[in-house]
Amino acid sequence: MSTENTEPTPAARLFASDLSVVNVGLALFDADIAAQGAQVSTLDWTPPGGGNADAVRALDALERAGVAERIEAANAEAVERVMAARPMLVGFDRALDVVPGMTPTTILHSGPPIAWEDMNGPMKGAVTGAIVFEGLAKDLEEAAEVAASGRITFKPCHEADSVGSMAGVTSASMYVHIVRNETHGNTAFTNLSEQMAKILRMGANDQSVIDRLVWMRDVFGPMLKEAVEFTGPVDLRLLLSQALHMGDECHNRNGAGTLLLFQALAPGLLRSSFTTEQKKEVFDFVASSDYFSGPTWMAMAKAALDAANGVADSTVVTTMARNGVEFGIRVAGLPGQWFTGPAQRVVGPMFAGYKPEDSGLDIGDSAITETYGFGGFAMSAAPAIVALVGGTVADAMGYTRDMGEITTARNPNVTIPALDFQGIPTGIDVRKVIDTGILPVINTAIAHREAGIGMIGAGITHPPAEAFTKAATALAAALA
Amino acid sequence: MSTTTAVVRKNTYFDSVSLMSVSTKANGLDGVEQAFTAMGTEMNKGVLENLGLLTDELRAAESGDLMIVVVAADGSDTEALLAEVEDLLTRKAPASAGAAEVTYRTVASAAAGIEGANLAVIAVNGAYAAREARKALESGLHVMMFSDNVAVEDEIALKNLAHDKGLFMMGPDCGTAIINNVALCFGNKVRPGSVGIVAASGTGSQEVSVRVHALGGGVSQLIGTGGRDLSERVGGIMMVDGIRALAADPATDVIVLVSKPPAASVEKKVLAEVAAAGKPVVVWFIDGSEEAVTAAGGHFAADSLQAARKAVELAGITGPAVEEFDAGAAAAEVVARLAEGQKYVRGLFCGGTLCDETMYAVRDAGLDVWSNIQKDPGFRLPAGSASRGHTFLDFGDDDFTNGRPHPMIDPALRIERIVEEAGDPEVAAIVLDFVLGFGSHEDPVGTTLPALREARRIAREAGRHLEIVAYVLGTDLDTPSVVAQSDALRAAGVTVTLSSTETGRFAREIAKKAQA
Numbered sequence: 002m003s004t005e006n007t008e009p010t011p012a013a014r015l016f017a018s019d020l021s022v023v024n025v026g027l028a029l030f031d032a033d034i035a036a037q038g039a040q041v042s043t044l045d046w047t048p049p050g051g052g053n054a055d056a057v058r059a060l061d062a063l064e065r066a067g068v069a070e071r072i073e074a075a076n077a078e079a080v081e082r083v084m085a086a087r088p089m090l091v092g093f094d095r096a097l098d099v100v101p102g103m104t105p106t107t108i109l110h111s112g113p114p115i116a117w118e119d120m121n122g123p124m125k126g127a128v129t130g131a132i133v134f135e136g137l138a139k140d141l142e143e144a145a146e147v148a149a150s151g152r153i154t155f156k157p158c159h160e161a162d163s164v165g166s167m168a169g170v171t172s173a174s175m176y177v178h179i180v181r182n183e184t185h186g187n188t189a190f191t192n193l194s195e196q197m198a199k200i201l202r203m204g205a206n207d208q209s210v211i212d213r214l215v216w217m218r219d220v221f222g223p224m225l226k227e228a229v230e231f232t233g234p235v236d237l238r239l240l241l242s243q244a245l246h247m248g249d250e251c252h253n254r255n256g257a258g259t260l261l262l263f264q265a266l267a268p269g270l271l272r273s274s275f276t277t278e279q280k281k282e283v284f285d286f287v288a289s290s291d292y293f294s295g296p297t298w299m300a301m302a303k304a305a306l307d308a309a310n311g312v313a314d315s316t317v318v319t320t321m322a323r324n325g326v327e328f329g330i331r332v333a334g335l336p337g338q339w340f341t342g343p344a345q346r347v348v349g350p351m352f353a354g355y356k357p358e359d360s361g362l363d364i365g366d367s368a369i370t371e372t373y374g375f376g377g378f379a380m381s382a383a384p385a386i387v388a389l390v391g392g393t394v395a396d397a398m399g400y401t402r403d404m405g406e407i408t409t410a411r412n413p414n415v416t417i418p419a420l421d422f423q424g425i426p427t428g429i430d431v432r433k434v435i436d437t438g439i440l441p442v443i444n445t446a447i448a449h450r451e452a453g454i455g456m457i458g459a460g461i462t463h464p465p466a467e468a469f470t471k472a473a474t475a476l477a478a479a480l481a
Numbered sequence: 482m483s484t485t486t487a488v489v490r491k492n493t494y495f496d497s498v499s500l501m502s503v504s505t506k507a508n509g510l511d512g513v514e515q516a517f518t519a520m521g522t523e524m525n526k527g528v529l530e531n532l533g534l535l536t537d538e539l540r541a542a543e544s545g546d547l548m549i550v551v552v553a554a555d556g557s558d559t560e561a562l563l564a565e566v567e568d569l570l571t572r573k574a575p576a577s578a579g580a581a582e583v584t585y586r587t588v589a590s591a592a593a594g595i596e597g598a599n600l601a602v603i604a605v606n607g608a609y610a611a612r613e614a615r616k617a618l619e620s621g622l623h624v625m626m627f628s629d630n631v632a633v634e635d636e637i638a639l640k641n642l643a644h645d646k647g648l649f650m651m652g653p654d655c656g657t658a659i660i661n662n663v664a665l666c667f668g669n670k671v672r673p674g675s676v677g678i679v680a681a682s683g684t685g686s687q688e689v690s691v692r693v694h695a696l697g698g699g700v701s702q703l704i705g706t707g708g709r710d711l712s713e714r715v716g717g718i719m720m721v722d723g724i725r726a727l728a729a730d731p732a733t734d735v736i737v738l739v740s741k742p743p744a745a746s747v748e749k750k751v752l753a754e755v756a757a758a759g760k761p762v763v764v765w766f767i768d769g770s771e772e773a774v775t776a777a778g779g780h781f782a783a784d785s786l787q788a789a790r791k792a793v794e795l796a797g798i799t800g801p802a803v804e805e806f807d808a809g810a811a812a813a814e815v816v817a818r819l820a821e822g823q824k825y826v827r828g829l830f831c832g833g834t835l836c837d838e839t840m841y842a843v844r845d846a847g848l849d850v851w852s853n854i855q856k857d858p859g860f861r862l863p864a865g866s867a868s869r870g871h872t873f874l875d876f877g878d879d880d881f882t883n884g885r886p887h888p889m890i891d892p893a894l895r896i897e898r899i900v901e902e903a904g905d906p907e908v909a910a911i912v913l914d915f916v917l918g919f920g921s922h923e924d925p926v927g928t929t930l931p932a933l934r935e936a937r938r939i940a941r942e943a944g945r946h947l948e949i950v951a952y953v954l955g956t957d958l959d960t961p962s963v964v965a966q967s968d969a970l971r972a973a974g975v976t977v978t979l980s981s982t983e984t985g986r987f988a989r990e991i992a993k994k995a996q997a
């Protein structure tokens with residue numbers, strides 16, 4: 002005896018179920034549907050590419066059959082590289098000795114390329130401070146002349162395997178982290194946290210700032226270098242993962258990460274050749290700000306993301322970086338090209354005495370953290386700082402969920418407890434950003450718009466949609 | 482002179498981000514020139530020093546101590562301000578409202594995140610609608626697409642995709658559906674029942690559903706197809722799938738098809754489905770012919786009222802006796818009151834099919850009819866041109882709606898036209914429809930009444946009787962109800978007809994007699 006066992010059709014299933022509507026576009030239908038007792042969820046919908054016709058045209062080209070499959074495969078490969086990367090902190094050293102292409106007159110800066118005369122206040126402040134620090138000028142005034150003279154080689158950190166927070170200004174004798182990606186063999190660099198608020202990277206450049214840089218060059222950096230020689234390489238992805246479990250998002254909140262990193266380095270610091278007094282200075286300095294490990298996570302992310310550069314056909318973003326004037330992105334499938342748009346305002350709480358109009362525009366390479374999948378993308382790991390986004394813990398969860406919509410994968414190595422240990426959203430896909438109209442969210446600090454002052458607040462910002470439209474257009478031209 | 486107050490709360494910890502946020506709020510308090518809340522870290526003390534606010538007491542604060550500094554404007558109560566700042570520090574977050582309402586940004590994430598999500602209503606700009614619909618279908622959702630201005634190529638691709646997945650692709654330009662007794666977009670509250678409707682016409686299907694309800698029947702499902710579904714190019718994909726779904730649906734006893742006459746090849750395809758449905762199928766192809774329908778074993782309906790009557794009868798329902806409107810007698814009374822030269826009927830409609838039905842009724846009496854939706858180009862009257870002879874305008878058609886909401890939502894354009902027509906001495910009667918129900922204006926009659934009074938005043942002062950005829954499409958369950966809206970019209974001296982079909986008959990009788 003045979004029994005008929007046919008699967009009900011989708012129509013039959015619909016008729017037999019409670020209606021549950023996804024409402025797209027007209028909110029006025031929402032109330033009518035709800036009033037009839039049906040489930041309805043109205044989307045917070047935005048047109049693809051912010052309604053930009055070029056963006057939609059590019060997207061259509063990238064979605065064509067044949068092209069789409071190639072991109073899918075390439076993106077899977079790119080994101081696999083990022084997730085498989087194992088960045089290890091292998092040492093600290095002077096930039097001149099380790100950063101590729103560094104010369105005594107090279108100054109690295111954050112973001113896409115920019116000429117001296119186009120730099121904003123904080124970056125000019127940092128550049129002139131660095132020139133004084135390097136002994137290339139006797140004072141800030143002369144430093145400005147040197148900067149304008151053409152004798153200085155300006156270059157984005159990103160084009161020297163480096164990243165730099167805020168102004169990102171890195172000169173020859175500054176000490177840098179050396180982070181080696183054990184899986185793929187590439188290396189990334191970033192300078193050391195200056196802690197505090199009135200610091201070079203934020204555009205401050207008075208004698209106290211220079212004095213601190215000198216101490217960092219002579220004591221802090223060398224002691225860190227010796228420390229890692231004793232401890233051996235430190236597995237940064239492991240520490241990052243632990244820090245997220247402890248409530249950091251490792252861009253604007255670094256309390257746990259700093260404790261973990263310091264815990265790893267402390268035995269080496271103690272065994273270093275410096276005096277007890279100097280060791281105490283270093284311990285106090287690390288304790289003075291949770292930001293100590295902030296740059297470390299940036300270099301970690303850079304080392305991982307660089308492994309995806311050059312994966313042909315991939316639309317995965319490998320760089321998001323700002324120079325205070327422009328926001329630039331780079332894409333795995335189009336290595337070496339920058340796609341830019343204007344740097345945006347950062348919105349968030351400010352230190353007393355400062356107003357939003359005092360803010361410099363979004364600046365720094367630190368969005369490399371969001372590019373990897375933490376920072377603003379992992380907001381739900383750091384409920385303690387939801388005030389930064391002006392909201393609630395539920396809002397924080399929403400940020401991570403939204404970022405899931407524009408990324409390629411969930412990184413199983415770095416997870417978020419509050420989301421049932423879901424991995425962080427990894428591999429921003431230019432196509433998805435255009436398609437959903439959702440822009441990456443970036444947690445960041447706010448520098449005063451004028452040179453010499455420093456940090457005045459923190460908050461969130463987004464890249465300009467324009468950068469993604471340009472990238473999509475170039476990808477469409479190259480791939481489709 | 483402003484006054485500065487600094488307080489150190491020993492051993493009181495807040496995280497720095499919360500404190501910055503409190504500082505920002507405190508700076509917004511009335512009477513505060515500057516406020517600062519921060520832990521006594523070296524960095525924060527440095528910031529205060531830069532601001533010239535670091536007192537000895539603050540200098541002594543340690544990193545576990547909370548510093549509160551308030552610079553109060555001249556004349557402000559410093560103590561009160563300090564209390565307000567402290568209040569900001571202790572304010573509790575609002576109680577969580579249980580399961581937080583999640584707002585999704587994309588169709589795909591909503592489909593994945595909402596358990597049981599089964600249908601997407603898409604009403605975005607036509608340029609983006611196809612993309613959203615494709616994503617909905619790919620996510621396994623049925624689609625009702627309200628959007629119009631979607632390329633026919635996209636419609637075909639979407640309908641083929643939906644068909645392959647066994648999903649509904651209702652639309653583009655689909656304004657009406659009732660799924661599982663829930664009216665979507667524009668629809669009326671009707672009784673659940675055994676009559677299933679597949680319709681390419683929004684107001685046509687609303688009319689049938691409302692008449693079925695009035696006759697004591699009910700609706701199982703009302704599946705919209707969009708107006709272009711039965712064109713040669715689209716080929717009736719959705720109507721065929723709709724018929725099949727209702728044929729397989731145990732809750733549906735009778736199927737009603739509503740459409741303008743399909744392209745010949747499509748009619749053949751649809752009628753083949755009628756023959757194979759295994760249940761009675763009533764076919765109302767507006768202005769269509771009987772022969773082919775009957776040959777396919779379908780039940781031909783010449784008008785919307787007949788479609789509803791046949792459906793209810795075939796479903797075995799004996800409803801309440803329904804009042805009939807004696808069009809001939811009523812028209813004779815009207816015409817008796819007309820002045821010399823009052824010859825024409827002017828129909829001003831929100832519903833396209835309602836306009837069609839009345840226009841064709843007048844045309845079928847051998848009279849010339851002018852309209853913005855006339856099939857005969859010789860009698861087409863574009864929006865913006867003055868009426869001539871018997872004119873029937875569909876204010877819901879693209880040339881009127883361009884850039885403004887549908888007249889079922891915003892009746893403003895039609896209201897102007899009512900007053901305009903009243904001034905024309907050749908006008909014998911103005912015929913109107915009022916569409917009630919979900920999606921429609923909350924009180925279409927109420928918002929039009931002043932114009933109706935004005936129209937009657939204009940005619941009266943010119944020594945004419947102006948007949949105003951109105952049909953209210955709605956049920957006793959709608960809000961507002963058909964009863965209340967009809968009563969309001971009658972109270973204003975309007976003749977209220979009881980169905981779209983009767984409206985056509987009445988208009989025809991008036992037109993015939995007035996022009997005679």
